[in-house]
Amino acid sequence: MMKHKKKEPLFRISKSGFVPLHKAWAIRIGALLLALVVCAFIIYSIIKLNPLKVYGTMFQGAFGTNKRMWVTIRDTMMLLCIGLGLAPAFKMRFWNIGAEGQVLVGGIASAACMIYLRGKMSSTAVLPIMFVCSMLAGAIWGFIPGYFKAKYGTNETLFTLMMNYIAIQLTSYFVALWENPYGSNTVGVINSRDKFGWFPPIFGQMYGLNVIIVLVLVVFIYIYLNYTKQGFEISVVGDSENTAKYCGIDVKRVIIRTMIISGAICGIAGFLAVAGAGHTISVSTAGGRGFTTIIVAWMAKFNSFVMVLFSALLVFLEKGAMEIASRYQLSDYVSNMIIGIILFFILGSEFFINFKVRLRQRYAKDKSQ
Amino acid sequence: MRKEPYLEQNVAIRMVDITKRFADVVANNKINLEIRFGEILALLGENGSGKTTLMNMLSGIYMQDSGAIYVNGERITIKDPHDAYNLHIGMIHQHFKLVEVLTAAENIILGLNESRLINLKNVREQVKKICERYGFVVDPDKKVYDMSVSEKQTLEIVKVLYRGADILILDEPTAVLTPQETDKLFVVMRNMKADGKSIVIITHKLHEVMEISDRVAVLRKGEYIGDVPTSETDPQKLTNMMVGRSVTLNIDRPDPIDPKESLVVKNLGVKDINGVSKLENVSFTAYTGEILGIAGISGCGQKELLESIAGLHKLEPGSSIMFYPRGNKEEGEDLAGQSPIDIKHKGVHLAFVPEDRLGMGLVGNMNIPDNMMLKCYDQGKSPFTNQKKPRQQAIEIIRDLEVVTPGLRTPIRRLSGGNVQKILVGREIASDPYLLMTAYAVRGLDINTSYTIYRLLNEQKEKGTAVIYVGEDLDVLLELCDRILVLCSGRVSGIVDGRTAKKEEVGLLMTHFKEETA
Numbered sequence: 001m002m003k004h005k006k007k008e009p010l011f012r013i014s015k016s017g018f019v020p021l022h023k024a025w026a027i028r029i030g031a032l033l034l035a036l037v038v039c040a041f042i043i044y045s046i047i048k049l050n051p052l053k054v055y056g057t058m059f060q061g062a063f064g065t066n067k068r069m070w071v072t073i074r075d076t077m078m079l080l081c082i083g084l085g086l087a088p089a090f091k092m093r094f095w096n097i098g099a100e101g102q103v104l105v106g107g108i109a110s111a112a113c114m115i116y117l118r119g120k121m122s123s124t125a126v127l128p129i130m131f132v133c134s135m136l137a138g139a140i141w142g143f144i145p146g147y148f149k150a151k152y153g154t155n156e157t158l159f160t161l162m163m164n165y166i167a168i169q170l171t172s173y174f175v176a177l178w179e180n181p182y183g184s185n186t187v188g189v190i191n192s193r194d195k196f197g198w199f200p201p202i203f204g205q206m207y208g209l210n211v212i213i214v215l216v217l218v219v220f221i222y223i224y225l226n227y228t229k230q231g232f233e234i235s236v237v238g239d240s241e242n243t244a245k246y247c248g249i250d251v252k253r254v255i256i257r258t259m260i261i262s263g264a265i266c267g268i269a270g271f272l273a274v275a276g277a278g279h280t281i282s283v284s285t286a287g288g289r290g291f292t293t294i295i296v297a298w299m300a301k302f303n304s305f306v307m308v309l310f311s312a313l314l315v316f317l318e319k320g321a322m323e324i325a326s327r328y329q330l331s332d333y334v335s336n337m338i339i340g341i342i343l344f345f346i347l348g349s350e351f352f353i354n355f356k357v358r359l360r361q362r363y364a365k366d367k368s369q
Numbered sequence: 370m371r372k373e374p375y376l377e378q379n380v381a382i383r384m385v386d387i388t389k390r391f392a393d394v395v396a397n398n399k400i401n402l403e404i405r406f407g408e409i410l411a412l413l414g415e416n417g418s419g420k421t422t423l424m425n426m427l428s429g430i431y432m433q434d435s436g437a438i439y440v441n442g443e444r445i446t447i448k449d450p451h452d453a454y455n456l457h458i459g460m461i462h463q464h465f466k467l468v469e470v471l472t473a474a475e476n477i478i479l480g481l482n483e484s485r486l487i488n489l490k491n492v493r494e495q496v497k498k499i500c501e502r503y504g505f506v507v508d509p510d511k512k513v514y515d516m517s518v519s520e521k522q523t524l525e526i527v528k529v530l531y532r533g534a535d536i537l538i539l540d541e542p543t544a545v546l547t548p549q550e551t552d553k554l555f556v557v558m559r560n561m562k563a564d565g566k567s568i569v570i571i572t573h574k575l576h577e578v579m580e581i582s583d584r585v586a587v588l589r590k591g592e593y594i595g596d597v598p599t600s601e602t603d604p605q606k607l608t609n610m611m612v613g614r615s616v617t618l619n620i621d622r623p624d625p626i627d628p629k630e631s632l633v634v635k636n637l638g639v640k641d642i643n644g645v646s647k648l649e650n651v652s653f654t655a656y657t658g659e660i661l662g663i664a665g666i667s668g669c670g671q672k673e674l675l676e677s678i679a680g681l682h683k684l685e686p687g688s689s690i691m692f693y694p695r696g697n698k699e700e701g702e703d704l705a706g707q708s709p710i711d712i713k714h715k716g717v718h719l720a721f722v723p724e725d726r727l728g729m730g731l732v733g734n735m736n737i738p739d740n741m742m743l744k745c746y747d748q749g750k751s752p753f754t755n756q757k758k759p760r761q762q763a764i765e766i767i768r769d770l771e772v773v774t775p776g777l778r779t780p781i782r783r784l785s786g787g788n789v790q791k792i793l794v795g796r797e798i799a800s801d802p803y804l805l806m807t808a809y810a811v812r813g814l815d816i817n818t819s820y821t822i823y824r825l826l827n828e829q830k831e832k833g834t835a836v837i838y839v840g841e842d843l844d845v846l847l848e849l850c851d852r853i854l855v856l857c858s859g860r861v862s863g864i865v866d867g868r869t870a871k872k873e874e875v876g877l878l879m880t881h882f883k884e885e886t887a
Binding site: 012015018230232233239240246247249 | 390391392393394432448679681708709710712713721723725727728729730731732733734735739742743744746747752753754756775783
């Protein structure tokens, strides 16, 4: 019977209990440093470059000149805005992966205003109208999956994903409709001569308005999620629908309302992309950001101020990687690899915050009493 | 084979200095336990004292952080349930691990890879042999979903015997059984013991320990307190070991003062989403200043009954739930067909402690003040939540009910079951209810907290609240409640007086429906 004498497994993983905040951040920063070391090793051994110089180049790519810095800020704001839109939905455990589409329809609404209202009012008067229209367009795009989820219990992940494709097709249609110049198959820069519907420079900064709008939203979402009754309802529904029903929350209403808000904010991001950045509309206006921001919203645990940090980090990595790719004439894959390694370590650090890993211990000498 | 110095003739398993931690909680702290051949060992301890954790390390569910396990004198490592089977250790868990759509025989051989071909005929033969030997009744071709709880449990036992277990561990086996079924189980256990098997029964019911076991080992808060031969001890001594100080085991039952009709339920019917009837023709009256107990085997409709009154189910036509606040006939409200929101806005002071504490009554990821807020967050016109009042309430409950928590900001899922329940009951009572409904209010709680809960219920009763208490421990129901309503598959099989009824009588009503026409 007793042929049984197995060794303990090599690794043992157990949940760690309460981790103090400073320790958690120490682990995160440690992970970032470790990522840089691993990247340095790869850069040095594979592409034979000085890693410190490469990191310097990355920094230059993102902040090297005034213009670059503002582009980085603009893109950060864009990413952040979408992340703010996702936060209420995700907090409700509603997997809205349709930000891409919600941004696009918001963009279409803005572009339509720029094209059809031109000459009918002043450029400053049209901006609020564009703002409202993109918000409404996004809200509708959020309302539809929210309504079906609440009413028929459809799967929101598939639904919002499909809504993206509809939005992309819609955009193609409008691009064909507004084609300019004829035959180019693009809309071109809208109103490039009189800049009708463009964001005016604020304090001499072209993207000043983007920053203001998004920072206001940061504060708004923070207060909304943490200090309002509606925000409280979102947390309860997200955690347990049964509890919500038990304490008299109208779950269906909360789902629909939250998706309208989520979609509306993504719609505003579309407005920023068209009126405040690209001044054009194309199927790549959202550019995959609707998916990238899922990482931002999750890593920040829906805290809008922490989201600022993570969106800045992602944009910094993206700009830096582009710069090293062009400066050292490397293929995109190398820079993507570096981004990948850094993200892997940062996301992986969460595992070491939530779990303890223990190596196999030798049996203590069998003690005989 | 090197012999360990521990090897004694009659010791099957010895656990030495076993420690197991879960995050910040030490579930087992340096526990030493021996299981002897051919004995029934009762592992006694309050909920959360680490009994199940300790046994799970024998059955391969967990691995100890430190300490050693010796089987027949040899040090071994149990990494997974397969290792446990190879060592002839079998555990019957509280939550059955059976596949509902398979038959008994199929469940028995599930996971065994003796050979590629499955010979069900052989299995049936062997199952039959086991049954005859110990006095089980198992139909090998019955599907698990057709089985009663007691049949499922029998199947679990046969399953581990089929796999050759010599050491059987039963985790709270009687929790789901009626008194009659418990007697049958004990007969089988004695047969197995006579056959030389070692049996460990995990329990916190003292009279069962006295009835079935040869030896008792007591755990308290993850520590090993000691073991005694059952013949040399009594329930009071065991309780003192278990709780760590002397406790009186009597529950108060003040006489109801001026009872008036408070809740009159008539012809209540509820169907689940599949159209299966969960409650049928349920009629009863709850009075002010009285505790009405509700008894029944699990799944016989107690949960649905309370949830229907709270407005969480769609009722069948003809159902009527008349509610008279404080027995006042003029203010009667029909709660049938009202949603929880309607009930809340009507100002009907209805408090409900649901069975699923963290899944329905509370939100595990929120802290105590936020959980207080669940009940009152929408008061007032401001779009912002009032965070002061719930905070104040949280501080009061922590102080009055002695809730142990690291702080106000700790999410309550990190607290122990007893503390979570205190928060829930505390919140519901703080709303000054006219009707208080509790489902399994003391499930999983230690003795001390259970008695706190009984005291709180009695306080409410004396204040003139109508209290409905759904419980699973018949002894408690018979000690605490003024009247006991017994449900049997969704119908009322009888209402008995708590002061005069016998346990066997209630047990019988739980399983047999008395035809009213007879």
